[in-house]
Amino acid sequence: APAAPSGGAPPAGPATLEARDITAWFGSHQVLDRVSLTMPASGITALIGPSGCGKSTFLRILNRMHELVPSAALAGEVLLDGDDIYDPQRKLTDARRAIGMVFQKPNPFPAMSIRENVVAGLRLTGTRLGRSAKEELVEECLVRGGLWNEVKDRLDSPGGGLSGGQQQRLCIARSLAIKPRVLLMDEPCSALDPTSTRVIEETMKDLARQVTIVIVTHNMQQAARVSDTCAFFLASQGTPGVIVEHGDTEAMFSSPRDQRTSDYVNGRFG
């Protein structure tokens, strides 16, 4: 298990995330219909499916970002190791802290140093660290994010000076600094070249033992390479998105049970 930062949050290992009967709307437009999915602790779950079928909406529901959209509404439950993250007794920030997010476009604070980028999230969670604890945390997170060797001699340089792939790994390191139990990744490699993509995929595999990962990807090869389990979303002809099939990734790619899954993973549509 990863060490807790001294003076920081208590250690919290990877958690199972379970979505139950998730239905979602933007205004009167229903985009998901009773979607249920268990994302096992320490595993990598890939969400795949054609554009517009609700994968990103589903992902954003998993850490309460959906509700940031004024017209958005939601029914169903999301359980983090059995605890409902939408329980009115629980603070919104608890859910966002336990369930981190990495976006499509790397978004480090460009003028802030690499070191300060890594610890930028701590302020939001009210964590105060002494100088040496902070240094340890910066190194630990950059190592886990697969970036340490490339930046250890220039931690005071601006985050904006890194390559796109390095910036994305910096964002991963920044997410890890607040010790999430789940890391959500919304097409994290779509803005990156193939080499940087492979480095991120390796980083994800290294992280999987320490944090549960859920990734949205359009790249079938990527889903096959990195994920343990996979869920295929589909919204046919203006109907809300549903999960057509989910399960073990290898089985879904080699012998899908549903013809629509077979067509999609073999590139026949979407």
Ligand SMILES: Nc1ncnc2c1ncn2[C@@H]1O[C@H](COP(=O)(O)OP(=O)(O)OP(=O)(O)O)[C@@H](O)[C@H]1O
């Ligand atoms: N902020 C929003 N306001 C209104 N409608 C939205 C909003 N975000 C998404 N939608 C709609 O919800 C549906 C699902 O979108 P979503 O982005 O979740 O799909 P997706 O499967 O992630 O697509 P993509 O793969 O293209 O990112 C689409 O019809 C989209 O137009």
